[in-house]
Amino acid sequence: MAKPHIVILGAGLGGAIAAFEVKDAAGEKAEVSVVSQSDTFHFVPSNPWVAVHWRKRDAIEVKLPPVFKKRGIAFTGVGAKTVSPAKNQLELNDGNIIDYDYLVIATGPDLAFDEIPGLGPYGGFTQSVCHIDHAETAAAAFDKFVENPGPIVVGAVQGASCFGPAYEFAMILDT
Ligand SMILES: Cc1cc2nc3c(=O)[nH]c(=O)nc-3n(C[C@H](O)[C@H](O)[C@H](O)COP(=O)(O)OP(=O)(O)OC[C@H]3O[C@@H](n4cnc5c(N)ncnc54)[C@H](O)[C@@H]3O)c2cc1C
Numbered sequence: 001m002a003k004p005h006i007v008i009l010g011a012g013l014g015g016a017i018a019a020f021e022v023k024d025a026a027g028e029k030a031e032v033s034v035v036s037q038s039d040t041f042h043f044v045p046s047n048p049w050v051a052v053h054w055r056k057r058d059a060i061e062v063k064l065p066p067v068f069k070k071r072g073i074a075f076t077g078v079g080a081k082t083v084s085p086a087k088n089q090l091e092l093n094d095g096n097i098i099d100y101d102y103l104v105i106a107t108g109p110d111l112a113f114d115e116i117p118g119l120g121p122y123g124g125f126t127q128s129v130c131h132i133d134h135a136e137t138a139a140a141a142f143d144k145f146v147e148n149p150g151p152i153v154v155g156a157v158q159g160a161s162c163f164g165p166a167y168e169f170a171m172i173l174d175t
Pocket of ligand 1: 009010011012013014015035036037038044045046047048079080081106107108109129130131162164165
């Protein structure tokens with residue numbers, strides 16, 4: 001009989017750790033696969049340090065394929081386009097289909113900069129440390145800021161679910 005296939009969707013803090021735990025628990029009794037949308041893991045809580053050059057990107061980034069290979073976990077970083085629960089299938093961005101018996105969804109937050117006009121790093125007027133790419137953009141803005149410092153506002157907006165980093169970033173800026 002074929003082994004059950006357990007698929008973890010997303011390889012951030014939730015998905016990567018879930019994959020290790022599931023593989024440890026299932027051992028050889030199941031095939032475990034991870035589908036993420038890039039080949040790298042980022043340690044999100046360190047993004048604020050990247051935004052002030054206390055860390056560079058490579059210090060908080062891990063290449064995932066060798067890590068999962070070592071543990072016997074299959075991995076692709078092409079990303080999932082569609083989940084079809086009725087068929088127990090994932091369609092990937094490259095058109096490939098993955099059949100699963102069990103699916104763990106750990107795709108993280110869907111950042112909603114578009115809900116507030118002018119918010120966010122993509123054409124908006126604010127910086128973000130939600131993603132490593134944003135933190136690198138923020139680091140360039142930080143350099144300009146320190147050339148000619150003035151008042152600076154740090155905050156989170158309506159609907160934000162994670163306030164800690166705003167306080168943390170205010171204290172980092174103060175330091
Ligand atoms: C600046 C900052 C500081 C923080 N500091 C702390 C802290 O000190 N302590 C703490 O406990 N928490 C902290 N948090 C919160 C913590 O980082 C998050 O709770 C955690 O990263 C959420 O993990 P996750 O796996 O759900 O999502 P994420 O880490 O966002 O990972 C989601 C993954 O899913 C992938 N993905 C998304 N869509 C798809 C798709 N369609 N197909 C395939 N893959 C997909 C993404 O590429 C990503 O790899 C902080 C958060 C921020 C933003």
